[in-house]
Amino acid sequence: MPELPEVETVARGLNKIILGEVVKEVKVLRDESVGHPTKTQFERLLKGHAFENATRRGKYIVIDLSHGAKLVVHLRMSGRLVVRKKFGEPSFLRVRILLESGRELHYEDMRVFGRLWYVPQGAAVNEVVSGIGDLGVEPLTDLTAEYLHKAFKKKSQPIKNTLLDQRIIAGIGNIYADESLFLSGINPLRPASSLKKDEIEVLVQQIIKVLERAIELGGSSLRDYSNLEGVNGNYQDTSQVYGREGEKCKKCKTKIERTKLAGRSSHYCPKCQPVSKKILDAHNSAAEILSESRKSKTTAAKKTAPRAISRRKSK
DNA sequence: GGCTTATCCTGGGCGC
DNA sequence: TGCGCCCAGGATAAGC
Numbered sequence: 001m002p003e004l005p006e007v008e009t010v011a012r013g014l015n016k017i018i019l020g021e022v023v024k025e026v027k028v029l030r031d032e033s034v035g036h037p038t039k040t041q042f043e044r045l046l047k048g049h050a051f052e053n054a055t056r057r058g059k060y061i062v063i064d065l066s067h068g069a070k071l072v073v074h075l076r077m078s079g080r081l082v083v084r085k086k087f088g089e090p091s092f093l094r095v096r097i098l099l100e101s102g103r104e105l106h107y108e109d110m111r112v113f114g115r116l117w118y119v120p121q122g123a124a125v126n127e128v129v130s131g132i133g134d135l136g137v138e139p140l141t142d143l144t145a146e147y148l149h150k151a152f153k154k155k156s157q158p159i160k161n162t163l164l165d166q167r168i169i170a171g172i173g174n175i176y177a178d179e180s181l182f183l184s185g186i187n188p189l190r191p192a193s194s195l196k197k198d199e200i201e202v203l204v205q206q207i208i209k210v211l212e213r214a215i216e217l218g219g220s221s222l223r224d225y226s227n228l229e230g231v232n233g234n235y236q237d238t239s240q241v242y243g244r245e246g247e248k249c250k251k252c253k254t255k256i257e258r259t260k261l262a263g264r265s266s267h268y269c270p271k272c273q274p275v276s277k278k279i280l281d282a283h284n285s286a287a288e289i290l291s292e293s294r295k296s297k298t299t300a301a302k303k304t305a306p307r308a309i310s311r312r313k314s315k
Numbered sequence: 316g317g318c319t320t321a322t323c324c325t326g327g328g329c330g331c
Numbered sequence: 332t333g334c335g336c337c338c339a340g341g342a343t344a345a346g347c
Contacts, residue, residue, distance in 0.1 A: 001340065032323095059341080076341050077324085092325090111324045113341065131342065157318060166342080174340065263320070264340060321345080328338085 002075040004139065004171030005214035007059050010081055013228030014054035014063060017083050018105060022050045025098040033094040033107060035072075035115035036128050045118050046071065046097070058135045058170030068121035072129045073107070079114025082106045083228050135170040139211055143169060145201040152192040152200065158283075159195060160188030161262040163207075172207065174264045175242045176214065180207045181268065182241045187275035188266045189259070189283050213238070241267040260287060 002010070026043040028034055034042045049065040056062070061081075063071040073081065084090065084104045095107035095116060107116060119128045126133030136151075137143050151168050152159075162168060163177040172180070181188050183206040186199060195203070217238070240250055245258040249269040258267050 003341095074341085077339080078326095109324095110326070111340090113324065154317085161318085164341085262318095265338090317347105319345105319347080322343085323341105326339100328336105330336085331334090 001077060001173060001175065002079065002219070003059060003173035003176055004056070004211055005176070005217075006219035007056050007061055007075065007171070008215050009219045010075070010228055011054045011056045011061050014051065014061070014081070017228055018051045018099065018103075019053075020050055021103070021105075022100040023047055023097055024100045027096040027098075028094070029096065030094040030109075030112060032112055033109060033114065033116060035074075035117040035130070037118060042116070042118050045069070045120070056171075057132060057138075058166055059173070060129065060132050060135075062125065070119040070125060072117040072119060072125060072132070074115050074129075075109075076111070076113035076115070078111045079107065079109040081228055082108060131166070134167050136166060136168040137170065139169050139171060139207050143204055143207065145197065145204050148200050148204060149197055152195055155192035157192060158189050158261050159186060159192045160264075160266050162192040164262055164264065169207070171211075174266075175239070176207070176210050178242045178267045179210045179240055182273060183210065185272055187273040187279075188261055188268055189275050189279050191279075241269060243267070259283065 023046050026046045028039045028043055031039045036042075037045070046065075049067065049069060049071075051071075052064040052066060054061060054063045059074060061073040061075075063073070065071055073079070075081075078092075079094075082090070082105075084106055086102070086104070090106055090108055092108045092110045093106055094109045094112065094114075097105040097107075099105060107114070117129045119125050137147060148168075152162060155162050160177055160181065163172050163180070164174065166172075178188065180203060184199065184203040186195065186203060241256050244256045245265075245267060247256055248254070249256055249272060252269065252271045254269055254271040256267055257270055258265050260266065
């Protein structure tokens with residue numbers, strides 16, 4: 001699951017490995033992986049460009065190409081860029097970029113959520129790439145307690161949901177939101193607006209600390225992520241709460257709990273990250289109602305159209 | 316406008 | 332053994 005540290009690692013890898021390489025040929029194997037323009041135009045337009053500097057904006061990789069064009073990549077859930085010396089049969093290959101040196105840059109993506117955009121010379125990136133223009137601050141360079149205090153002021157939603165909102169902070173995903181909240185002693189269920197200024201100051205420090213540490217370790221490789229050379233990151237080995245449901249908290253030995261927030265798993269220590277009974281009860285009863293409603297929907301669907309809910313066939 | 320939920324997608328895990 | 336459901340989650344559309 002590529003978040004800011006993983007994307008940063010990939011961008012740095014691109015500058016190290018394929019800087020100056022010229023595109024000889026492009027083959028799009030899955031149309032949906034190209035966000036702009038069409039598959040055929042993407043293949044034709046990218047050809048002949050040299051790779052220049054690669055940077056990161058939130059979870060987007062922005063690669064400057066020769067003649068002022070750009071290639072933008074979002075890895076979403078399971079996307080990855082890998083440089084291979086020769087063509088084998090990699091799994092889930094979606095876009096194959098042959099380089100004049102004989103090497104190949106592959107975009108591989110099991111779930112096909114990720115996208116590549118070709119931005120022509122003279123066009124603004126945010127005109128072509130949806131979402132990139134709405135991104136919030138970069139946590140490693142521009143995040144301050146004052147900014148978050150202002151952003152959280154009218155937010156009644158849980159702090160975890162707010163941290164995942166890319167329009168507020170760009171680049172934080174599920175793993176690092178959980179980790180930052182644990183290290184700050186803040187329960188993910190608490191409304192963002194309930195955080196006091198000193199808590200926000202600690203949170204800012206911990207967000208930066210967690211992200212910098214993850215970059216040092218090459219990111220997290222919990223499921224699908226690896227760097228440009230196919231090497232896994234190591235942050236997951238130092239994880240405090242994420243993916244540790246039922247295990248003992250490294251600080252107080254209390255069992256780590258997991259709940260659902262914004263449709264995502266949220267992991268926390270109930271002792272190190274306390275929350276009022278009122279908030280916890282309200283969350284649990286809402287979760288129960290939702291679960292019951294889903295159960296009844298599934299039962300009704302089974303009765304009326306048993307085939308409609310069966311698993312979609314793999315492509 | 317703010318917030319929540321569904322949807323997209325596919326492999327792995329698990330129950331039957 | 333094989334079938335089928337559920338789960339994971341980033342971004343976005345839809346609905347409340």
